[in-house]
Amino acid sequence: MDSLEPSSAPVARDPSRSAPPEFIHLRSGTPCGRRRKDWSCSLVVASLVGAFGSSFLYGYNLSAVNAPTPYIKTFYNESWERRHGHRIDLDTLTLLWSVTVSIFAIGGLVGTFLVKLIGKVLGRKYTLLVNNGFAISATLLMACSLQAGAFEMLIMGRFIMGVDGGVALSVLPMYLNEISPKEIRGSLGQVTAIFICIGVFTGQLLGLPELLGKESTWPYLFGVIAVPVLVQLVSLPFLPESPRYLIFEKHDQAGAEKAFQTFLGKEDVSREVEEVLAESREQRNSRLVSVLELLRSPSVRWQVITVVITMACYQLCGLNVIWFYTNSIFGKAGIPPEKIPYITLSTGGIEILAAIFSGLVIERMGRRPLLIGGFGLMTLFFGILTVTLTLQDHAPWIPYLSIVCILGIIAAFCSGPGNRLTQRCIDGNMQQHSNHEQLREL
Helix, strand or coil, X not given: CCCCCCCCCCCCCCCCCCCCHHHHHHHHCCCCCCCCCCCCHHHHHXXXXXXXXXXXXXXXXXXXXXXXXXXXXXXXXXXXHHHHCXXXXXXXXXXXXXXXXXHHHHHHHHHHHHHHHHXXXXXXXXXXXXXXXXXXXXXXXXXXXXXXXXXXXXXXXXXXXXXXXXXXXXXXXXXXXXXXXXXXHHHHHHHHHHHHHHHHHHHHHHCCCCCCCXXXXXXXXXXXXXXXXXHHHHHHHXXXXXXXXXXXXXXXXXXXXXXXXHHHCCCCCHXXXXXXXXXXXXXXXXXXXXXXXXXXXXXXXHHHHHHHHHHHHHHHCCHHHHHHCHHHHHHHCCCCHXXXXXXXXXXXXXXXXXXXXXXXHHHHHCHHHHHHHHHHHHHHHHHHHHHHHHCCCCCCCHHHHHXXXXXXXXXXXXXXXXXXXXXXXXXXXXXXXXXXXXXXHC
């Protein structure tokens, strides 16, 4: 189904018949081996706008809270003193700050559960559009928290922003995967990861003291979130829905054909439509099983094990600690406070370069080597970092080795596991089994 059967008649004998892909250049006049591009500007716009309003925001919120940490803690102290007549004790302040940081991930968990409830009803495109409501609400809460004198608004805004990230990072990869041709699907999927890295870098850049990382301007760091939200709200409505969603859920073959024509930039999309129709028929004819039955099934046991282990490694690899507490880690490593924001900025640059590298080599090397290599290097650098942080007072050069280890951890993660390779492993396993939704729930 993924490839066309070669015609039994020679091309020269029957030029009116469709030639196999390897002979298309004989009729089109294009050089040998060069294939016609099956994509359009609409596909590029959809990927860029979708990623800018979704994965960019996720990356931005990972780092934006890092730079103004001292000023936000001061804000917590002042708010507490106005209410209770005394300054907050250190343990309570640490607890409140830990909640502020970690509640973003809790919101992300809630967002992933919401996708199942609204994804089938609204579709990929409209789920992304409705999801912007969470981002707007979070922006208003976080940006106005200082003026209102309520640190609870900042905490609640972080939670809602986490919900936005959970929905976006679940729906956007599906949308891009379903609108892109197979030839560039892997590379186009890297747009999500690259924009996460760009978002992290932007948050670090705007958090510099020369820009918005000052005591009087840190709320504007969260107000910036409104920019990508508005760009997506203005642009995405003019783009089609996912063709796969139109066929699977709406049974709209004509709409799916028009969507394919828009995204692929060609009139004849019969092959693409037929592939999705065949997949839809296969799913309708298959008996859906429960998650418990799926776990007991020997036929998909290795797929389930692969999904569980890969996602567990992805979530528990410790990279969020690096992102959320970069400044604290550099401070513990003995770096002067005035230099920390600029060293932190280098981590964002490393992320972008590693993500671009992964996008260039993923189709040549495959997913598995990048995953194994990335996790292996992270293990090595985390081990060395543990030693350097323990022995940092024994030699003046050890703190700089800690910086190298942190940069190595980030580069290893972003060149392999971090570039949504885990999602592609799941998608690859789901394509081999009819119970797509149950595997996705795991």
